Amino acid sequence: MTASTLHVPQAGPGVGEPVLEIENLSVDYGYTDDATHVLRDVSLTLHRGEVLGLAGESGCGKSTLAYAATRLLPPPGLITSGSVQFTGRDGVRTDVLRQSDAELRASRWQDMAIVFQGAMNSLNPVYRIGRQIADGILAHQPRTSRRDALDQAAALLEMVGINADRLRDYPHQLSGGMRQRVMIAMALALDPQVLIMDEPTTALDVVMQRQIVEEIAELRERLGFSVIFITHDVSLLIEIADRIAIMYAGDIVEDARAQDVYRRPRHPYSSALLHSFPPLRGERRELTGIPGAPPDMQKMPPGCPFAPRCPHATDVCRQVHPGLTPTALAGRDDVEAARRVACHLHDPALVGASGLPDELAR
Template identity: 75%
Template sequence: MTITSPFGQPFGDPLGLPLGQPDVRTPALTPVSDPVLEIRNLSVDYGYDGDPVHVLRQVSLTLERGEVLGLAGESGCGKSTLAYAATRLLPPPGLITGGEVLFTDRDGTTTDILRLNDAQLRASRWQDLAIVFQGAMNSLNPVFRVGRQIADGIRAHRPEVSQKEALERSAELLELVGISPDRLRSYPHQLSGGMRQRVMIAMALALDPQVLIMDEPTTALDVVMQRQIVEQIADLRDRLGFSVIFITHDVSLLIEIADRIAIMYAGEIVEDAAARDVYQRPRHPYSSALLHSFPPLRGPRRELTGIPGSPPDLSKLGGGCPFRDRCAFAFDACSKVNPELVFPDVPGDDPRRSVACLRHDPAAVRAVGEQPLPVPPELSAR
């Protein structure tokens, strides 16, 4: 199948590799599914006064083609750092210390984003992977009209496109996200918060990316506007076929849009499962606590319960499970070993579900000389 640009012309090389540069792409492994993005053992440190803080610790995620993957967790758990590291936009003092970010094109070719040189990265960014930044008002230039900002982004990657063609494409993009083309001449401050967020989505879609990473796209919007943005993203995904990583601290919002949800805590993934399973049958104590701390967007009201304590200081993490001091199901082994993701042995569970909790990993408990405890009913409901 020939992939065409927004202007009807066939794209060239998917990465636009410059002549004379080595091709770092490697043949894709034969997958059991159809992954478009695989993050493998990604680690990030923030260096402060020679004493680095381990913000991400060997995080692994797989995004399937056409899937919406929700990434949830409290502020400071590393969600945004993961987004910026995966797109090579991590600012100093952040430093990627290990891992791979593998993008698989439609033709089956796999590229490690972390190994691209600058020219290859510019060709890949916004065409293969695009990102919608947190805070639309801070991302848009206040002194330029939104039409010019969209058009400038297009021409920066497609210099052969005329200004007239770029503005025409900008008008099409605004219509695509439900904004009148008349708004091309508006300045950011003349738009509502929801409209500014839609402009950012339009800019991210300008080059037909295959993966869209959205960092808190509904922050500072009211509940009605949040719902509209979520519905808009779901509709665009269905129409255009891109994949989405949707980052938020509000796990109840993800139930509305995500096919699968990964829960982050203290720089690690603690649960990864189908959205319905996370919502109805959470297996990790933190997932369960997080769900009960937010009101649902639909259905009857319910009493909210806060999570006791505070997230740990990442600069002072020792051994053991980082959630143990806030966990109602912690036991002695939790202070001795940091649990790894395992597939819980719960009848009827999705076999792809993974959980990092010692209640589901008796082998790790025995390895430190402790006696495993049974999985409590709250973490094993069918």
């Protein structure tokens, strides 16, 4: 088996159509009346062949969203409402949250695969790399011989830039970047349509981060899978993501094309995040932090969760929770038509009365 045989395109929905649709997903931690609501009616769509970046501060719910959507959420996490619709290559839609255990086991790694946060701890330290990849293949393809499974593992390693001779190495014999590549190879072993990457560059130096990001982009071009790339570093998403969703306190607060988020952020939180890291090119600018701290998820404010930290907050922001809707400019601007923002500052009535702050209107 060679790397070129790892992916065989099949007839089905075209590029750009939804492959994963998360609708009104809510998650609690705890089973009593004082459970913490960590996700509140989150909706997100991943299109076929797309790289969707999911960004936000630590603790905002990014990983919880990924684990809930794949039903890997550990106790005391509890999905309280919503649906996760997966569309296969044959066009059939399946609600992942309503699959039986047998159906779920069969679909994992074949329909959706995940690269867990922290490759250092994701690999079994007492088994060789080749065996760990081959065991995953054999679990789903029991008629495959172990020799063929190891040949596939060798091809997968070559595909992610690791010499096949490393099949007999143990995890401790590999660098952090190589271990992360092994995890990517393992996730791609069964040709999934959706690859979820939970902070895959954590604990790697900036050179290795760049290599991993370029590797993911090249593999996506070659194999055609869709990616949800989770990170707290927005700057990392600018080059790889087609679209970026910004999360804050269990909500999606902005969802737009990557370049639009970078050049024209509409939500005050998105703007604050982008001003928290230095630009790679262009004029120098002063870095500004975000005042205050994220809210206590057990004591959420009644209105917008970002209102206590927002310099543009009004009375309505502190009283009414905003929905994720098109901006007031959507009817006049094709770019804005593809954007969704959860912010009262973009309500048509408010914009007409007082106008947007300069940094949110440019």
